[in-house]
Amino acid sequence: MENNNSSNLVEIKSVDKWFGELQALDNVSLNVPSGKVMVIIGPSGSGKSTLLRCINYLETPTNGQVWFNGEKMSGDQKELNRHRAEIGMVFQSFNLYAHLTILQNITLALKVVKKLNEKEAETLAMEQLKRVGIADKADKMPAQISGGQQQRAAIARALAMRPKLMLFDEPTSALDPEMIKEVLDVMMMLAKEGITMIIVTHEMGFARAAADEVIFMDHGRIVERNTPDGLFNNPASDRTKLFLSQILHK
Amino acid sequence: MIAEDSLTPAQKIALRQSRRQRLRTRLATFPWWLVIVGLIIGATLWLITESPTYSEAFATIRTGMVVTLVITLISYTISLLIGLFTGLGRVSSNIVSQNIATLYVEVMRGIPMLVSIFFIALVLVPGIIEMLSFLGSKFTEAGLTGIGASLANMNTKSISMSVRAVIALSLTYGAYSAEIFRAGIQSVPIGQMEAARSQGMSYGQAMRNVVLPQAIRNVLPAIGNDFISMLKDSSLVSILAVRDITQIARLYAGHSFRYPEAYTTLSVMYLTMTMLLSLLVKLLERRLANNGK
Numbered sequence: 001m002e003n004n005n006s007s008n009l010v011e012i013k014s015v016d017k018w019f020g021e022l023q024a025l026d027n028v029s030l031n032v033p034s035g036k037v038m039v040i041i042g043p044s045g046s047g048k049s050t051l052l053r054c055i056n057y058l059e060t061p062t063n064g065q066v067w068f069n070g071e072k073m074s075g076d077q078k079e080l081n082r083h084r085a086e087i088g089m090v091f092q093s094f095n096l097y098a099h100l101t102i103l104q105n106i107t108l109a110l111k112v113v114k115k116l117n118e119k120e121a122e123t124l125a126m127e128q129l130k131r132v133g134i135a136d137k138a139d140k141m142p143a144q145i146s147g148g149q150q151q152r153a154a155i156a157r158a159l160a161m162r163p164k165l166m167l168f169d170e171p172t173s174a175l176d177p178e179m180i181k182e183v184l185d186v187m188m189m190l191a192k193e194g195i196t197m198i199i200v201t202h203e204m205g206f207a208r209a210a211a212d213e214v215i216f217m218d219h220g221r222i223v224e225r226n227t228p229d230g231l232f233n234n235p236a237s238d239r240t241k242l243f244l245s246q247i248l249h250k
Numbered sequence: 251m252i253a254e255d256s257l258t259p260a261q262k263i264a265l266r267q268s269r270r271q272r273l274r275t276r277l278a279t280f281p282w283w284l285v286i287v288g289l290i291i292g293a294t295l296w297l298i299t300e301s302p303t304y305s306e307a308f309a310t311i312r313t314g315m316v317v318t319l320v321i322t323l324i325s326y327t328i329s330l331l332i333g334l335f336t337g338l339g340r341v342s343s344n345i346v347s348q349n350i351a352t353l354y355v356e357v358m359r360g361i362p363m364l365v366s367i368f369f370i371a372l373v374l375v376p377g378i379i380e381m382l383s384f385l386g387s388k389f390t391e392a393g394l395t396g397i398g399a400s401l402a403n404m405n406t407k408s409i410s411m412s413v414r415a416v417i418a419l420s421l422t423y424g425a426y427s428a429e430i431f432r433a434g435i436q437s438v439p440i441g442q443m444e445a446a447r448s449q450g451m452s453y454g455q456a457m458r459n460v461v462l463p464q465a466i467r468n469v470l471p472a473i474g475n476d477f478i479s480m481l482k483d484s485s486l487v488s489i490l491a492v493r494d495i496t497q498i499a500r501l502y503a504g505h506s507f508r509y510p511e512a513y514t515t516l517s518v519m520y521l522t523m524t525m526l527l528s529l530l531v532k533l534l535e536r537r538l539a540n541n542g543k
Contacts, residue, residue, distance in 0.1 A: 056448055077452065084447065089449075095439075097442060097445070108459055109449035109450065113450040
């Protein structure tokens with residue numbers, strides 16, 4: 001029997017991921033309790049993004065299992081689409097639909113996946129745009145607004161689906177420095193609202209302030225998992241110490 | 251405009267030089283070739299109105315215009331549909347549809363269009379008809395008289411050469427437009443598909459709502475140019491004795507021996523149509539480029 005602890009929204013069990021000859025994830029297990037904010041840090045190539053993408057099966061794990069909301073994720077397309085509709089994802093490069101306005105970006109999946117009618121979808125979309133503070137950009141095309149606004153629109157697009165879980169894949173890495181704060185502010189607001197979030201980021205200040213737990217990954221493995229205080233002030237492993245000293249004393 | 255009085259002498263010289271330079275680039279980039287094309291078309295028009303033999307040639311060839319246009323339009327529409335689905339097959343992860351699509355594209359592109367028109371019109375279509383009528387006789391033997399009789403009654407002659415020409419052009423051009431659609435789909439960043447899938451859209455929903463609208467927009471000029479090529483290549487159907495403008499010009503030249511009249515008029519007719527169409531494509535291209543900003 002496969003058992004599963006119901007207080008965990010996400011359970012990753014012994015996941016391996018290989019890309020050809022390259023092993024990106026090496027026997028990773030991780031449980032994410034409902035309502036918690038998890039921040040994953042680590043050097044590039046450590047498998048952070050791959051782990052995140054395995055949760056909503058944008059990458060299929062080579063071995064191991066991913067459980068979401070008490071159900072095992074599988075390759076079955078119908079099941080997968082149902083789960084994905086409940087998992088919001090925010091990408092490094094925003095990935096707003098380039099041919100649609102900001103409003104249409106949000107309403108598309110509401111109409112196509114959730115089968116809402118035009119009016120319901122627009123009401124919901126405007127609600128979310130207000131929440132992230134860019135309601136006035138609803139009729140703009142993605143290319144007409146700043147990177148920070150695009151990323152906030154992408155967050156609104158994910159939120160409009162009423163997800164149980166939000167995944168953030170380096171959401172501020174492609175932004176100009178002066179736009180990082182506006183996106184982090186929105187994410188901080190969500191963290192305080194109690195949405196379950198898993199965030200891959202290089203923003204250590206944000207990790208300290210927002211995370212319930214911080215995970216340090218290296219070479220496809222979870223090296224250390226602790227509260228932000230514990231991990232940043234008293235790192236247990238030398239690898240974590242080295243990484244922190246390199247990024248914090250730059 | 252700059253008030254020249256307020257400039258220093260040195261600035262005046264510089265301004266004059268800059269204007270001369272601008273004039274030079276304008277002269278260098280002016281489409282002189284287009285003026286010559288215009289002159290050729292104008293001269294031929296003048297001949298058609300002034301010379302009785304030219305006006306007779308034009309009046310005769312013109313009667314094939316409907317056939318040329320109808321064959322081009324129908325074949326083009328069908329080829330776009332074939333191309334769209336074949337293009338989708340080419341980028342599909344399904345091994346069967348991917349291989350069928352690739353087989354079709356590679357075979358079609360590996361045979362000269364003239365030859366594939368012969369093959370499709372004179373071998374493939376009759377072959378399929380024979381197969382169907384054979385099936386029809388089998389159905390009749392098996393007691394399915396209704397469908398059996400209608401299939402058995404099909405015979406090769408019941409499919410006219412014009413229809414075969416349309417089938418041949420559609421199939422050959424379908425392979426070309428498949429490559430255009432494939433390139434268009436692949437020009438859309440992978441993140442667009444991923445974002446759509448991450449929201450719970452199926453592959454088909456993501457393709458239809460997110461990837462294809464952007465892909466088609468990207469390839470609109472190429473699709474437009476394809477129409478121009480189709481208009482020109484529709485002249486190949488004259489080898490099936492379909493009475494398009496090329497065939498009529500050939501017949502006219504053959505019995506009147508007025509080769510210059512027939513072929514000059516014919517060439518200029520094609521040239522006029524393709525020039526106008528490529529102008530439209532250029533306008534479209536410019537509008538799309540401006541919209542993107």
